[in-house]
Each structure stands twice: as structure tokens, then as C-alpha cells.
Amino acid sequence: AQSVAQPEDQVNVAEGNPLTVKCTYSVSGNPYLFWYVQYPNRGLQFLLKYITGDNLVKGSYGFEAEFNKSQTSFHLKKPSALVSDSALYFCAVRDISGGYNKLIFGAGTRLAVHP
Amino acid sequence: GAVVSQHPSWVICKSGTSVKIECRSLDFQATTMFWYRQFPKQSLMLMATSNEGSKATYEQGVEKDKFLINHASLTLSTLTVTSAHPEDSSFYICSAREQPGPRSYEQYFGPGTRLTVT
Numbered sequence: 001a002q003s004v005a006q007p008e009d010q011v012n013v014a015e016g017n018p019l020t021v022k023c024t025y026s027v028s029g030n031p032y033l034f035w036y037v038q039y040p041n042r043g044l045q046f047l048l049k050y051i052t053g054d055n056l057v058k059g060s061y062g063f064e065a066e067f068n069k070s071q072t073s074f075h076l077k078k079p080s081a082l083v084s085d086s087a088l089y090f091c092a093v094r095d096i097s098g099g100y101n102k103l104i105f106g107a108g109t110r111l112a113v114h115p
Numbered sequence: 116g117a118v119v120s121q122h123p124s125w126v127i128c129k130s131g132t133s134v135k136i137e138c139r140s141l142d143f144q145a146t147t148m149f150w151y152r153q154f155p156k157q158s159l160m161l162m163a164t165s166n167e168g169s170k171a172t173y174e175q176g177v178e179k180d181k182f183l184i185n186h187a188s189l190t191l192s193t194l195t196v197t198s199a200h201p202e203d204s205s206f207y208i209c210s211a212r213e214q215p216g217p218r219s220y221e222q223y224f225g226p227g228t229r230l231t232v233t
Contacts (some may be wrong), residue, residue, distance in 0.1 A: 041206070041227070042226055042227060043224040043227045044159075044208065045224070046221070046223070046224075049221070090158065102161060102164060103210075104161075105159045106158065107157070
């Protein structure tokens with residue numbers, strides 16, 4: 001079965017410092033990987049995706065993610081964190097088993113950026 | 116583009132009553148819609164997948180008679196929580212996927228509906 005793991009419940013970083021939110025995956029076949037962000041009491045906002053092509057994917061709000069096949073990872077990164085980046089981040093993988101095109105989400109990582 | 120709305124954004128109901136939540140794709144046609152449930156500080160749990168014009172497919176452990184899903188058109192899906200109880204209180208989020216095409220693997224999420232059952 002397809003799955004993603006986000007090993008950190010929370011990541012703390014100072015404003016202006018680089019941030020990394022980790023995600024590892026387990027899939028059969030080629031992975032379709034996604035990052036979403038959720039602000040309090042809001043739905044999910046799409047940040048970026050990896051389908052094929054360059055391993056470094058650039059997304060919204062200055063975020064990027066690096067696909068690493070050998071390490072089965074898709075870590076989310078940003079060179080310089082903002083306080084407004086504080087939110088809940090979800091990694092997800094596409095699951096097409098059973099004939100349905102679903103998303104399987106990780107447990108989420110809470111990012112706290114402090115001034 | 117690719118906007119999904121939900122209505123209501125929050126609802127409070129009494130135990131034993133039923134509540135309907137609407138999910139609409141505003142600027143695209145959604146062959147498939149998904150309903151998720153999220154508990155505080157937890158991840159999204161997929162409840163069911165609905166395809167326009169057919170019965171929904173429920174995930175294991177989700178009571179289909181309690182959570183009624185209807186996807187009557189390409190822009191509207193509804194989730195009805197029947198005979199609601201306090202344990203049904205949660206944040207319900209829908210998402211929609213466009214008709215088959217180059218972006219058919221992407222899901223667009225609604226803003227969520229906060230249900231509180233008293």
C-alpha cells in the first residue's frame with residue numbers, strides 16, 4: 001500500500017533561517033507526490049507537486065521540494081522562513097490502487113516560525 | 116481557477132438531527148469528489164470517494180448509512196450526517212478532481228466545514 005511518513009510532529013525555526021519539513025514515502029510504481037499547507041480552521045492549499053522531471057520542484061510562496069528516489073524522500077524546503085509560514089504542512093502521495101485516484105496524507109508537521 | 120466552496124463553513128446542531136454539507140466546484144467540472152474528516156491536530160482521514168451519477172465508495176470503517184453522500188451533478192456533492200451525535204463533531208473537508216485530462220491527478224480542496232453536535 002502507498003504511504004507517506006512525516007517523522008516530525010513539529011518543526012521550530014527562527015525567522016530568516018532556512019527550513020526543512022521532512023517526508024518519506026513508500027509506493028509501488030512511480031510516485032506522484034504533493035505538499036499542502038493548512039492554516040487554522042481552513043482547508044488545504046496546494047504548494048507543489050512532483051510527477052516527473054527535475055528532482056527539485058519549485059512551488060508557491062517560495063517553497064521548494066527535493067525528490068530523492070534513492071532515499072525515498074520528498075522534503076519541503078524554504079531558504080528563508082517567514083513568521084507567516086507558521087502552519088500545518090501535509091505531504092501526500094497518490095494512490096491508484098482499487099481503481100480510484102486517491103491521496104494518502106501524512107500525519108502532518110506543524111511549522112512554527114518565531115521572530 | 117480550480118475553486119472549491121463548501122457550505123456552511125460552520126454549523127451547530129442538536130444530537131439526533133441531520134446536517135447536510137455542500138461541496139461545489141465553482142469553475143470546473145468535477146467527475147470525482149472526496150470527503151475527508153479531520154480531528155483536532157490530526158491528519159485528514161478519507162471518508163469516501165464519490166463519482167458523479169454513481170454510488171459513493173466508502174473507506175473501511177465509515178458507516179455509509181450515517182454519512183450519506185450524493186454527487187448528483189458535475190459541480191455538486193453533498194454529505195449528510197444523519198442522526199448526528201457529539202462524536203461526529205469534526206472538521207469536514209471536501210476536494211474535487213477535474214474530469215479526466217492532463218490535470219486529473221490533482222485535487223482541489225474546499226475551505227472545510229466545522230460541525231459541532233451538542
